[in-house]
Amino acid sequence: xxxxxxxxxxxxxxxxxxxxxxxxxxxxxxxxxxxxxxxxxxxxxxxxxxxxxxxxxxxxxxxxxxxxxxxxxxxxxxxxxxxxxxxxxxxxxxxxxxxxxxxxxxxxxxxxxxxxxxxxxxxxxxxxxxxxxxxxxxxxxxxxxxxxxxxxxxxxxxxxxxxxxxxxxxxxxxxxxxxxxxxxxxxxxxxxxxxxxxxxxxxxxxxxxxxxxxxxxxxxxxxxxxxxxxxxxxxxxxxxxxxxxxxxxxxxxxxxxxxxxxxxxxxxxxxxxxxxxxxxxxxxxxxxxxxxxxxxxxxxxxxxxxxxxxxxxxxxxxxxxxxxxxxxxxxxxxxxxxxxxxxxxxxxxxxxxxxxxxxxxxxxxxxxxxxxxxxxxxxxxxxxx
Numbered sequence: 001x002x003x004x005x006x007x008x009x010x011x012x013x014x015x016x017x018x019x020x021x022x023x024x025x026x027x028x029x030x031x032x033x034x035x036x037x038x039x040x041x042x043x044x045x046x047x048x049x050x051x052x053x054x055x056x057x058x059x060x061x062x063x064x065x066x067x068x069x070x071x072x073x074x075x076x077x078x079x080x081x082x083x084x085x086x087x088x089x090x091x092x093x094x095x096x097x098x099x100x101x102x103x104x105x106x107x108x109x110x111x112x113x114x115x116x117x118x119x120x121x122x123x124x125x126x127x128x129x130x131x132x133x134x135x136x137x138x139x140x141x142x143x144x145x146x147x148x149x150x151x152x153x154x155x156x157x158x159x160x161x162x163x164x165x166x167x168x169x170x171x172x173x174x175x176x177x178x179x180x181x182x183x184x185x186x187x188x189x190x191x192x193x194x195x196x197x198x199x200x201x202x203x204x205x206x207x208x209x210x211x212x213x214x215x216x217x218x219x220x221x222x223x224x225x226x227x228x229x230x231x232x233x234x235x236x237x238x239x240x241x242x243x244x245x246x247x248x249x250x251x252x253x254x255x256x257x258x259x260x261x262x263x264x265x266x267x268x269x270x271x272x273x274x275x276x277x278x279x280x281x282x283x284x285x286x287x288x289x290x291x292x293x294x295x296x297x298x299x300x301x302x303x304x305x306x307x308x309x310x311x312x313x314x315x316x317x318x319x320x321x322x323x324x325x326x327x328x329x330x331x332x333x334x335x336x337x338x339x340x341x342x343x344x345x346x347x348x349x350x351x352x353x354x355x356x357x358x359x360x361x362x363x364x365x366x367x368x369x370x371x372x373x374x375x376x377x378x379x380x381x382x383x384x385x
Contacts, residue, residue, distance in 0.1 A: 007279070008094070009060035010260035011087050013046060014271030015072040016293060019106070023140040023205035024167075024198060028273035028291055029070050035293075042271070042293055043079040045300040047086050049270045049289070052305040054090035057268065057278050062091040064267075066100045066257035067121070073103035077115035084120040098123055098256035100163075105151030106143050113158045123161040123255075125194075126151060131184050135170055140205070152188040161253060163192035168226050169218050170198055175229040182233045191253035193239060194246050195230050197223060227374060243329045244373055262329045264322050264337070270306060272296040277321075284318045286311040315340035320384055323366070327380060332360075332367025341384075349383055 017032040017039065065087055067080065084099060100123040101116060103109050113124070128148045130136050136144060143151075155162045164185055168178050185193070200206050200217060209215035218226070231241060239247040243262060248254040260267050269276030269287060272295075276287040289306035290296040296306050313321070319340040326333030335344055343350060345363050353359040358372035358379050372379050 006059050006061050006092070008063045008260070008265050009057060009091055010064040010066065010257055010265060010267035011050070011062065012257070012267055012269045012271075012274055012276070013065065013067045013072070013083055014269065014274035014289070015067060015069040015075055016272045017074055018069065018071045019074065019104075019108075020140065020142045023209070024201065026201035026204050027070065030293065032071070032074055038293055038297070039076075039079075041297050043076075043082065045297045045306065046083055046270045048300050048304060049306040050083070050086050050090060050268065052300075053268045053270070053276070053278065053287075056280055057091075057266065060091045060266070061094050062087060062097055063094045063265075064098050064100070064257040064260055068102050070102075071104055071109070072101050073109040073112060073116065077112060077119040080116060080121065081119035096256075100125055100255065100257055102127060103151075103155075104141075104143065105148040107147060107150075110147075110151045110154050113154055117158050122159060123163065124155050124159045125163040125165060125255075126155055127165045128152065128185070129165060129167045130170075131181055135173075138170065139167060149188075152185075152190070156189055161192065162190050163194060163255065164188075164190045165194045165196065167196050167198050168230065169223045171216060171218065173218070173226065175225055178226055179229050179233050182230065183237075186234075186237050191249045192247070192255065193234060195234075196245050197227065224374060231370075241330075241373075244376060259329070262325045263331075264325060264333075272306075274306070276307075280310070284313045286313055319343075323383055324380055327366065327368050327372075327376060330367065332362075332365045334365050335363075338366065343383065349385070353379060353382060 014028070016028050016030050017035060018029045019032050021029055021031065065084060099121050101121045102125045104127050129139055129141055131145050131148060133145050166185060198217060200210050206215055210217065234241065234247045239249050241247050242254055243258065246255060246258060266278045267276055268278060269289060272289055272293045273291040274289045278285055278287065287307040287310060290299045299308065300306050319338050322333050322337050343366065350359060354361050357369055358375065360367050360369055368376060368379055
């Protein structure tokens with residue numbers, strides 16, 4: 001049994017299969033077709049991996065389980081239920097345990113929503129990405145705007161909480177059009193919105209299109225205007241930007257699992273390529289599962305777990321991770337967690353960023369101003385140089 005006050009823990013489950021690979025995606029994903037035997041074996045491997053990692057973490061309070069991918073809404077709901085049952089058995093569930101799952105708004109996936117809710121999912125992260133047919137075609141999505149609207153309606157009737165993902169800073173997108181699209185999406189009553197700026201990731205189809213001159217993304221100035229438009233529309237609608245790309249209408253609507261990452265709590269990662277951070281014998285360790293599904297399944301069969309070995313993080317590396325993740329949220333990072341980096345209110349780099357209006361003047365924690373959030377990569381580079 002978990003002792004009172006045992007540290008919180010999240011679980012991330014990576015389901016790597018997709019019906020279609022989006023041109024902007026650089027995640028560890030594979031086409032879904034003809035993989036039923038492999039998928040059944042993968043579910044068994046994930047259950048075994050969870051069991052092995054529970055022996056490493058010891059008793060903990062389970063605060064979040066997140067099914068990501070890939071497209072976990074393509075999973076057999078019985079498999080989702082089995083993995084959840086295993087996690088609940090291995091760790092003590094918090095009274096307010098949140099179970100989230102990513103889904104796309106295709107008709108095939110929407111038909112699974114009720115079964116996924118019965119399996120234990122209570123928060124759906126819906127990858128709408130756009131409510132404009134031409135934009136969806138550009139993004140390589142396999143749904144249209146009408147399908148997305150139907151999925152939003154069904155999701156809101158099925159799950160306790162729905163989070164909506166959108167992509168902006170698309171080529172040719174104007175602030176006026178983006179504001180109208182955001183307001184349209186908010187009309188479906190969602191309490192959480194994750195607007196992500198389109199980024200061109202190396203090795204993706206969009207990266208190749210940019211290098212061929214076939215795709216010209218907005219420049220930094222245009223992207224900044226679209227970012228400010230996002231903040232303005234969502235703030236006016238009662239949403240708080242509790243993280244750079246995540247907005248919630250009230251504290252209860254915030255993503256529990258994302259906060260696990262940003263607060264620097266431990267999380268177990270299972271599934272092909274899944275990352276984890278767990279504390280063993282007082283030291284923080286990084287884990288990464290074998291990337292390819294077949295290799296992950298074989299490694300679990302041979303060793304009992306999905307990752308080859310621990311990477312023990314040095315105090316400096318662990319503190320750097322706290323800066324990179326913690327500055328994403330308004331709460332920031334306590335200076336007591338950054339001793340290994342020597343950062344303090346009196347540090348020359350901190351004082352310089354405060355003078356530039358990018359960090360707040362605070363004797364207890366490191367946190368960015370709204371201006372600093374807009375150039376967060378610049379802030380972290382200057383802090384960690």
